[in-house]
Amino acid sequence: MSHDSGGTTAETTEVAQDESLFETRSVEKMTRGEYYRELFDTWIAAPLRILRSDYRGIFGFALIGIFILMGTIGVWIVPSPEATGPILQPAFKSMEHPLGTDSVGKDMVSLIVHSTPAMLKMVSAGAIFATSLATIIGVSAGYLGGTVDRAMMTIVDVAMTIPGLPLIIVLAAVIDPTSPYLIGILVTINAWAGSSRTIRSQVLTLRNQSYVEASRAMGLSTFTIMSKDVLPNMMPYIMMGFVGTARRVIFASAGLYFIGVLPFSTLNWGVMMNLARSNGALYSPIAAHWLWAPMMAIVLMSLGLILLAQSFDRVFNPRLRAKHQKSSDADDSEVLS
Amino acid sequence: MLPMGMNRVAKRLIQSAFTLYAVATISFVLIHQLPGGPLAYLRAQMSQTGQNPESINNLANVYLSFRPDEPLYLQYIDYIGGVLQGDLGTSFSVGEPVSRVLGEAIPWTVFIMGTNLVIAFFVGVTLGGFLAYNEGSRFDISVSVGSTFLQSIPYYVLAIIMLMYLAFYNPFFPTGGRYGANVEPGFSIAFLGSAIHHGALPILSHAIPTIGGWAIGMRSNAIQVRGEDYLRVARLRGLRQSRIATRYVTRNAILPLYTSVMIAIGAAMGGSVITETIFSYPGVGYYMFEAIQRQDFPLMMGGFILITFGVVGGLTIADLTYSRLDPRAGGVGE
């Protein structure tokens, strides 16, 4: 059976320097059941186990989990915001409105919660789009090489250089998007470029690994090689790219909604900030909480994503892992603090 | 035979030209093609006021730098030619040539973004070096954790907070403008002081969240460099600690940060739209935003092109500096 498939936990000290946790070397025939079990173990169970061992992973996961819950179940539990409460009540004054109310009496908590689905839609659409595009381009360019590579990379380089925000603004002005999914994708219009370069360099390293050469010698189709040999080892980078892009989507979309570039279609945190601003929250401290609530939501969700990304990086980077085995003290205290 | 560094810079220049060209083309396409775009808008405006087609075309030429009655490819050539000569059309709302409006604004944007990049980089890198030196200490851990937290704060959130508490609620800093209303521009201390006073919050709001990022990056690079063989040999050679710290650790640790510098330049220039709008700071970003509000397409596209120009310029400078620092650089960057 392939070694290391998900059996690696925090206590194992024997991870070889160049091995990725996701390497599957065995080419034995397995039953369907075994295959799927292994897939599950490698891609779901193992990462979860690994995340559990690092405080950053735990926190990150928890934060993101909270937001996902807010955006799905929370919307049912928490009532829709209605203009029934007192106007501009500050936060922490009453249990009924723990975060205060806005200028028409809507409860801040329900505003935040009901903004979350839109944010989640934007983030997932954008992250999935950008990551998929980056992966396809990065893997193809890296693996196929030659003119394909060069052509793709020229396009990627130009795309990377074009400043993102202005491009998004200009496109938004002309397209006038309303759907959160579309906005999510629009916002990542050139974010995929940077990731595709990272993925490509990884692919280049992998390409020269012996097992890939073996597959080529065996005459497996390029597609098979790309999906069975290359892709699983790219998972760490793909996941990190995903998380990074998600963060960028939040930052960019909230910012653009805040200044009013993106049209007000669905309730989201950026829109809340915009409303707060146009109602004078910048000038008068009375309305400050109206700004604080969505800002904190943005910060917390970003924090969750950053923590996740950092714990992925820490765990998947074999050099960092080996380092942890050698210098036990400093890093352990870091983990436990 | 070109010296090694030239290859990289040459490649960068070609790429810059290509990027600008691509941006101008995108501009043209957007202006021209998409529904609700400036051409349609202009036509609608003009037909409302009952002008004849000939004058519409003339106006289009003035505002958009091409004539709609000409074949498409000629329009394109006109437009690109115009851009190359610095003609970005005329602003609908301001009535002035875009290049003049933005030309006056761009130094301020460069001032803000350039300063913030420089501050963030140098402070961050120094901090990172320091952290690496004290690896594992409580200082190290707390600063690293703090930096992570800071990185989750978008610069505009920090900008808003600063505006609220340092400008509006408590008037320590001005709430807008590039310099005081009563101050005469010129090389006087009063002017410089006022400019800095007005620029402080925009600069800091951008710099502070990113300092943490540089520090963490530099820290991990420095730690990695410390484990390298040549570091060990340097100590065995009995070199002075100060020399090892600067010439060996710092210099080698900074080099990999270069890609991040590239990205930061792009992000800073692009982010000027949001930052300048928040602070009512009339730079290119601010005008671009205003242009959107007023549906002023020439101004908007001009802003887009100019910001790209700023990014590309910054990247070229970065490339030049890098070639001088790393003797291994020179060929195609990978």
Add this chain to the structure above:
Amino acid sequence: MTVSETQFEHEPEQEIILEVENVSVEFDMERGTSRVLDTVSLDVRRGETIGVVGESGSGKSMFASAMLDAVVDPGILSGDLTYYPNEGEPVDVLNLSDEELRRLRWEEISLVFQGAMSSFNPVIKVEDHFVETLEDHGYDVDEGLERAHQLLADLYLDPNRVLDSYPHELSGGMKQRALIALGLLLEPNVLVMDEPTAALDLLMQRSIISLLEDIKEKYDLTLVFITHDLPLVGELCDRLAVMYSFQFVESGPTAEIIDHAKHPYTRALLNATPNMQMPLETMRPIEGASPDPVNVPPGCSYHPRCELADDLCEAQDPARELIGDDHDVACHHWEESADAIPFDRGESR
């Protein structure tokens, strides 16, 4: 002179220049304490070439680092290390201040180790490395560079070309030689070389070895040559010291060791050395694996792999004994080893 009374004290005719006494290096790891040098002692004599031989992981590189008090963090070095300069008082190396240690290194004792590939700072020129070293030790730069030119020329390098290059522009062999030149720049008395030829091809190896012989004569050096390559040291060294499992197991004059080694490990090692002229079947590797530094077997550390091992070996770690002229061994059964492990030498080497 020496204070400690140990059984195996040789009475050398030459002076001692570097004295290693009961030096140990320990690392605290998650799975236990790793002892990568276990109470080793060795006298390095002025003007000799002594070879320290052992397998990978026997502790010999750690020994090299220990001699400059340059053990990597977080290793802990204990014991005594005394250096006897040409004139003046003996120097207690381990208790030097940081500044004194910095000066000792490279001025008196240099260490050149393998990995010349990455021993140079990639962002500065080779010449700068020389200049830096001269400056930081307070030597005259112009004089020093002249000497550098001479050294590089002695090593068959083109001084101007090499000095003006960046490290990545030089080949492996050139870098290795440049590193040796750098090591000799401040005219040290002792040059410790840790596997300096390991990464080089055979031809380059031979030429560097003969170069070393010339340089040693010309500059009046004491060489400590650390390697796993027996035939190499056979030619170059006056004396050999064999390391196994982080300890010295035998030492003596080269000829004596090669012909009359007494420790079972040494004999097996000599037998295992490939010889082009011998038939394949006569080459015998040593069975088993070398011990893990955290889990060294009790008693004699070689006993799990030794043909002569008995209960005594399992229980008691043998001490080093002087058994002949300048020849010491750490084995309970050294007298029987010659018969039990015959040398398989069909032809002379």
